[in-house]
Amino acid sequence: MVDKLNDDIGEKKRLQLWEMMLKLRLVEKKAYDLFLQNLIKGTSHLALGQEAIAGAFGVALKQGDYTFCTYRGHAHTLARGSSIEGVLGELMGRQCGLMKGKGGSMHLTDVDKGVMGSYAIIGAHLTIANGTALASKYNKTNEVSVCFFGDGTTNIGAFHEALNMAKIWNLPIVFVCENNLYMEYTPIHEVTAVEHPAADRASAYDLDRVIVDGNDADEMLRIAEKAISKAREGKGPSLIEAKTYRHSGHSRADPGKYRPDEEVKDWMENKDPIKNYRAKLLDFNINEKIISEIEEKIKDQVEKATEISMASPIPEIKEIYTDVWANGGSEWHN
Amino acid sequence: MAQLTYRASVSLAIAQSMRKDQKVFFIGEDVGAAGGVFKATVGLLEEFGKERVMDAPISEQAILGAAMGAAMTGLRPIAEIMFSDFLAVCWDIVANQIAKTRYMSDGQINIPLVIRTANGGGSKFGAQHSQSLENWSMMIPGLKVVAPSCPSDVLGLMDSAVKDPDPVIFYEHKSLYAFKEEIEQTDISIPIGEANTLHEGKDITIIGLALMAQRAKEAALILKDKHDINAKVIDLRSLVPLDLQTIKKSVIETGHVLTVEENPRLCGWGAEISSLISEHCFKNLKGPVTRVTTPHVPLPSADILEDNTIPSVELIVNEVVKKLKENNYGNNNAIPWRNS
Numbered sequence: 050m051v052d053k054l055n056d057d058i059g060e061k062k063r064l065q066l067w068e069m070m071l072k073l074r075l076v077e078k079k080a081y082d083l084f085l086q087n088l089i090k091g092t093s094h095l096a097l098g099q100e101a102i103a104g105a106f107g108v109a110l111k112q113g114d115y116t117f118c119t120y121r122g123h124a125h126t127l128a129r130g131s132s133i134e135g136v137l138g139e140l141m142g143r144q145c146g147l148m149k150g151k152g153g154s155m156h157l158t159d160v161d162k163g164v165m166g167s168y169a170i171i172g173a174h175l176t177i178a179n180g181t182a183l184a185s186k187y188n189k190t191n192e193v194s195v196c197f198f199g200d201g202t203t204n205i206g207a208f209h210e211a212l213n214m215a216k217i218w219n220l221p222i223v224f225v226c227e228n229n230l231y232m233e234y235t236p237i238h239e240v241t242a243v244e245h246p247a248a249d250r251a252s253a254y255d256l257d258r259v260i261v262d263g264n265d266a267d268e269m270l271r272i273a274e275k276a277i278s279k280a281r282e283g284k285g286p287s288l289i290e291a292k293t294y295r296h297s298g299h300s301r302a303d304p305g306k307y308r309p310d311e312e313v314k315d316w317m318e319n320k321d322p323i324k325n326y327r328a329k330l331l332d333f334n335i336n337e338k339i340i341s342e343i344e345e346k347i348k349d350q351v352e353k354a355t356e357i358s359m360a361s362p363i364p365e366i367k368e369i370y371t372d373v374w375a376n377g378g379s380e381w382h383n
Numbered sequence: 384m385a386q387l388t389y390r391a392s393v394s395l396a397i398a399q400s401m402r403k404d405q406k407v408f409f410i411g412e413d414v415g416a417a418g419g420v421f422k423a424t425v426g427l428l429e430e431f432g433k434e435r436v437m438d439a440p441i442s443e444q445a446i447l448g449a450a451m452g453a454a455m456t457g458l459r460p461i462a463e464i465m466f467s468d469f470l471a472v473c474w475d476i477v478a479n480q481i482a483k484t485r486y487m488s489d490g491q492i493n494i495p496l497v498i499r500t501a502n503g504g505g506s507k508f509g510a511q512h513s514q515s516l517e518n519w520s521m522m523i524p525g526l527k528v529v530a531p532s533c534p535s536d537v538l539g540l541m542d543s544a545v546k547d548p549d550p551v552i553f554y555e556h557k558s559l560y561a562f563k564e565e566i567e568q569t570d571i572s573i574p575i576g577e578a579n580t581l582h583e584g585k586d587i588t589i590i591g592l593a594l595m596a597q598r599a600k601e602a603a604l605i606l607k608d609k610h611d612i613n614a615k616v617i618d619l620r621s622l623v624p625l626d627l628q629t630i631k632k633s634v635i636e637t638g639h640v641l642t643v644e645e646n647p648r649l650c651g652w653g654a655e656i657s658s659l660i661s662e663h664c665f666k667n668l669k670g671p672v673t674r675v676t677t678p679h680v681p682l683p684s685a686d687i688l689e690d691n692t693i694p695s696v697e698l699i700v701n702e703v704v705k706k707l708k709e710n711n712y713g714n715n716n717a718i719p720w721r722n723s
Contacts, residue, residue: 115456148489158488165455166488170479176445177480180452187408187434187458194452207475210445217440372490373524375548381524382625382659383576 053333058267060335062108066266067330068343070104073124074323075351076133080123080140084301088359089140093154094121098264098296101322102227103128105269106195109277115165115181115194117174120155122167125197129162133354138361145361149368172207174198175224179211182220182280193280194222201232203246212254212288221280223273224288227263233299234307247290256288263291264322267329294320384567390560392534392569393423393499396541397461399570401431404459407545410437410446411463420465421501421560443473447498451481454496459545467502467516467554474519481550482525497544498552502530503594503645504693505558510681513557513689515645517592518652520552521622528622529575530554530593534564536620539573547575556593576624584613587639587703590630590656592619595643595694602699610704622652630656631663638669641703643694648679671712675702 077097083089096103103118107128110116118125123136131147139146140154147159155169165181168174178196185192202208203226215222226247230237243249248258261272269291276287294316298305305313330340373379387395401407409427411419415438418425428436439446443464450462464470470477477498484492504513520526527549531537537555544551581596582603591599596618606612615633619626634640640660642653657672675694683689705711 148487148491151489152487156487158484158491160488160491165452166484166492168480170475173444173448173475173480176448176476177452177455178448179445180449180454181456182452183449184453184456184458187453188456207444207448210440210442211448213440214442214445214449218437373486375485375490375493375495377490379524381623382627 056333058270060333062270063330063333063335064339064343066104066108066270067326067340068347069107069128070100070266070323070326071344071347072133072350073100073104073127075347076127076136077123079137079351079355081297083137083141083355089154090142091153092301093140094300095295095297096121096124098316098321099227099229099293100124101266101269101326102225102263102291102293103197105266105273106225108270109273110163110193110195113163113192115163115178115192116197117165117178117194118167118197119174119199120167120169121199122157123154126157126159126164126167129159129164131157131159131162131164133351134357134361135159137354138358141358142363143358143361144364145358150364151368151372171202172205175202175211176207176214178222179215179220182215182222183218185221186218191281192221193277195225195277196222197225197227199232200226200228200230200237200246202226203250204241212250212256212286215286216254216256219283219285221283222286223276223280224286226288226290227293228290229293229295231295231299231308234303245290247288251288254288256286259287259289261289261291263293264320264325266322266326384565386563387534387566387569388560389534389537389555389562390421390423392537393541393555394425394427395569396538397424397427398430399538400461400542400545401427401435404545406457407459407461408435408437408453409461409463410439410450412439412441412446412465414438414463419463421557423555423560424463443469444476447473447476447481450496450498451476451494454494455492459495461497461499461545464498464500466512467500468511468514470500470516470519477520477526477552478523482523485549486525493548494550495548496550497541498550500552500554501557502554503556503558504682504689505594507684507686507689509684513682517554517622518646518650521652521655522650525550526623527551527575528554529620530556530622531620532556532559532593532596532618533562535566535571536573536579538566538569539571540575540620542572543575551575554593558594559597562597573620575621576626577620578626578629579618579620580615581618582614582616584615585636586613587641587707588615588617588630588633588637589641589643589699589703590617590619590653591643592622592652593645595645598694598696599643599699601696602703605696605700606703610700610708612703612707614703627659627663630660634660634664635667638667639706640668640672641699641706642672642674643699644674644676645693646676648674648676651676670706673702673706673712675699
């Protein structure tokens, strides 16, 4: 049961986290609906069920901090404050999209919000996130870089190169492994030498072994704040393994049938971060009316943003030839 | 006036850029305390300290990733990949990340980064430490590709590469590190995308890059002395951006073209140039464009094998003579990959 007397988080921050997670959930659901209507083409990787991780970091980070995420990055982008129409517009290939349709679902980028890109080749962005962290150290500024990735990433070389470099250079960075138990279609334990794919590798890089229930938003927030403070104080990198679960398949094409029904049911019914957090807010005596008002507000925001995105024009064909180079063009000979 | 080696011009060029701009730093394997495996970065650690000259682990992905991330914030890293062959282990970072991020982000992100790397054969290092890989990077939109042929070009092109707002791959030729040149002024800048004429002539246009440009120049001197042929030798200096205007101007004058490439035959940069020439100057051509390349084989190691694989001065001379004196356009170093 909750310990109301020793509440280290407080109502204000909890409601902030509630609003954040709800936004991630409802936008992702909307993205799924728009797919079914064939308004979103290409592929998409939804983070339904994993909202507590991006949500907690979204609350804990400051403006100016850098985040890097994977192709499953709609939630992480929204969590930094990117507009809903910017995200949905990009998914639908509209001019209002964050990158005017040039990147798509797997590459959401919003530099003004510190969203330094979504990366679709496993592992690469861990090394790149080291670079923004290195820049903060080089410039003697105190931004923190946070890099989100999945359990499958722990088996690619770049993961190991990046952790080693972050440690030897004492970089202000937080690596967040979202272990949703499946590497795409394959149970992660079947293809990994250790039980906890990130945490059990931490000691190889002289990092603490940190495992957290990634669906417990309060716990996620505590862990995120601790790791961010450590980085900001110049005490070096952290590696966090957050256990979570995808509510949907790996991508648009995947119904996720390789997972046992009982397992899916257990995570959906008993371990859903949003459902559980709503109950926790009530346990902390937060007025249900306030909780519901936030729900209505977010629903309304998502609907309005959807309308804006659908009304936004498609990109002009001339955009194909822009922004290869910093001069704005694509010419390669005189 | 001082005599400077290509090797010394590399460390000087980096030092000059670092003195001018605090945003420039240098990262690579064995580059600091050891001064580089080719001794091309000697003295940098002593002058700039560990914060700006960083010895990295053998982690090419982590090196280029860190350089890219730093560049995304506005710093101007110079990253070394010890041998260009090692680009293969970090090609994701080069081809998917560094090259494409500006475009995919709709121009939100600039990546002002220089990747310098020791390229090319002549050292009998075998097939994994001798390749000429300019064409790998040339075919990827978003990368600029520079390959200097002499110390002054190293100085001038490095200055431009560091200042460039886009990623530049800077291919230094291993067999040129000992090449010497009298240099009056070291703090110079040469725009990327302007070819250089190494020898004037109106009978034939020979187009080369890096070591092959120097060999083409030597060939031109022999052609003039012994065969009364005046060859114009164009050193491209960069493949992207490409100075097509200089090529066109010369081809219109000569009507004969020979490209000299160190890379294996298939998809070498000479094929692209040949295609551009046929598009832009078809009516000026007096015969087909000839491509001199290494055969389509991995580079062998033994002296006699490597020497007979990479285009030599003699081969260039022979091909030009065959073309102009014997009307023979066949190029017999290119046969093995195709049926006849």
